[in-house]
Amino acid sequence: ATIFRLTQPDTIGFLTYSEGCNDDANKTIWSALGWNPDVNVTNVLREYGRYFIGDRYAENFAQGLLALERNWHGALLTNESVFATLKRFQAMEQTASLQLQNNWRFQQVLYRAYYDAYTRSRLLYETGLEDKAMTKLRDAKTSGSxxxxxxxxxILERAVSNRVSTQxxxxxxxxxxxxFRSIGMQLSVPLxxxxAVDRGANLDNIDVPLNNRAWLKEQFAEIRTLSDEEERLKRIDEIVHWxxxxxxxxxxxxGNLLRQPHLVRGPGFDQDPAFLRSTLVDFGYKGGRISWWNNATSLYDEPLKLHYTGLDSSGRYKLRVLYASDVPGRKIxxxxxxxxxxxPLMPKTIPPKPVEFELPPETTKSGELTLNWFREPGLGDNGRGCHVAEVWLIKVLAPVRK
Structure with missing residues (x-):
């Protein structure tokens, strides 16, 4: 509705276009807005539910669709409404007729509700497992590497050997x-x-680790090849203090909505739903740390910005940056x-690794710092490529005098 109402004054008429069954409800909303831009979206969803699901569930189904939207608002780790959304649909599921159970629109929302809840349950569990594993690594000097x-x-392997929320x-x-049986929907490559997985086969991602388990196991395998205990402890210390x-x-x-305090977000969705002047979280490199899987990005020639305040105006700083992207050839x-x-413009490294730069004193002497990243100007295409995954602003400490 936001997109329609923002663009409608500059258009004549409307066209409803669909890429397939996943945007069925959105297609209905868009068509209703085309006839009446002031229509109440919740009422449209009630009519949608009444027509396709049944009068008995019209209100509950409409509120459930809105709840599914809220499932994807903010960080999943802290979104406590996800489990309530599933309970709403489970209540409908328990009383649904056989005809409704075979209704693909009903099956789709159940699939989303169960998948979202399972993913959040697993995220909470695997985040806790990693915290416990890191505690063991912090004690490496005492216990041995x-x-x-x-x-x-x-501890990390419990995510596989002792799964959570298996039902x-x-x-x-x-x-x-x-x-698949009702409409031929293909949610898995082998099944x-x-x-491809990135062409809608999201079932094949259901067990992808939601913590750094895969990366940590790779690091452990490398560290075990080192013969010197001090070298092993040094590598573990780098992991602990990453x-x-x-x-x-x-x-x-x-790429983590809970850990981007210096990101300048721009106008945001309500004013800029195409994110032409706003930052957004984009998908990135496949593999490595989970902090590399997503990144912040700006589109086309709009810069990606970070802003810092409260810096030591007389201090020296250096910058460590990690560029992780699925389009590493696009320079930044x-x-x-x-x-x-x-x-200057440079390609991103594959595999990703941090790069460091000294900051001239004049960039921080005001006590503030603004960083602007640009992709290659005038590149066009889909606008992507200005991808930044991790940023450390490090204060350079003066050497201790003896």
Whole structure:
């Protein structure tokens, strides 16, 4: 509705276009807005539910669709409404007739509700497992590096050996099969001959780790090849302090909605639903740390901005940046303030690794710092490529005098 009402004054008439069954409700809303731009969207959803699901469930189904939208608002880790959304649909599911159970529109919302709830349950569980594993690694100097890694790995593997919410997972698979039978929906490559995972086969991602388990296991395998205990402890210490910018420093995980305090977001969806002047979280590199899987991005020639306040105006700072992207060949440039180039256009490294740059004192002498990233100007295409995953602003400490 926001998109329609923002663009409607500049258009004559309207056209409803659909890429397939996943946007069925949106297609209905768009068509209703075309006839009456002031229509109440919730009422449209009530009519949608009444017509396609049945009068008995019209209100509950409409509110359920709105709840599914809220499932994707903000960070999943802190979104406590996800489980309530599932309960709403489970209540309908328990009283649904056989005809309704075979209704693909009903099957779709159940699939979403169960998948969202299972993913959040798993995220909470696997985040807790990683916290426990990191505690073991912090004690490596006492327990020994090999013992610490072994204990940490054992904890992380519980995500596979002792799964959480298995009944929800099983129901997701049942609903995927039901959708294939009812409308030929292909949610898996091996099971239902879908084209690819990134072309709608999201069932094949249901067990993707939601913590750093895969990356940590890779690191452990490398560390175990080192013969020197001090070297092993040093590598473990790097893992433990990965996000630590040191005293007086700052860290942003720009693909994590809970850890991007310095990101300048711009006007936002209500004023800029195409995100032409606003930042958004984009998908990134496949593999490595989970902080590399998503990133902050701006589109086309709009800069991606970070802004810092409260800096030591007489201090020195350096910048550590990690560029992780699914389009590494698209170059990126960094400018501090409006004029000081920190680095010219450069490709992103594969695999991703941090790069460091000294910041000239004049960029922070006001106690504030603005960083602007640009992709190659005039590149066109889909506008993507200005991807930044992690940023450390590190205060350079003066050497201690003896």
């Amino acid at each position: 090999l013992a610490a890694m072994s204990e940490a790995e054992s 929800w997972r099983a129901r997701v698979f049942e609903l995927a099969g039901a959708l 239902y001959q879908a084209e 996000t630590d910018p040191g005293p007086g420093g700052f860290y942003d995980d720009l 440039r960094l400018v501090a303030g409006g004029f000081t180039e920190i680095h």
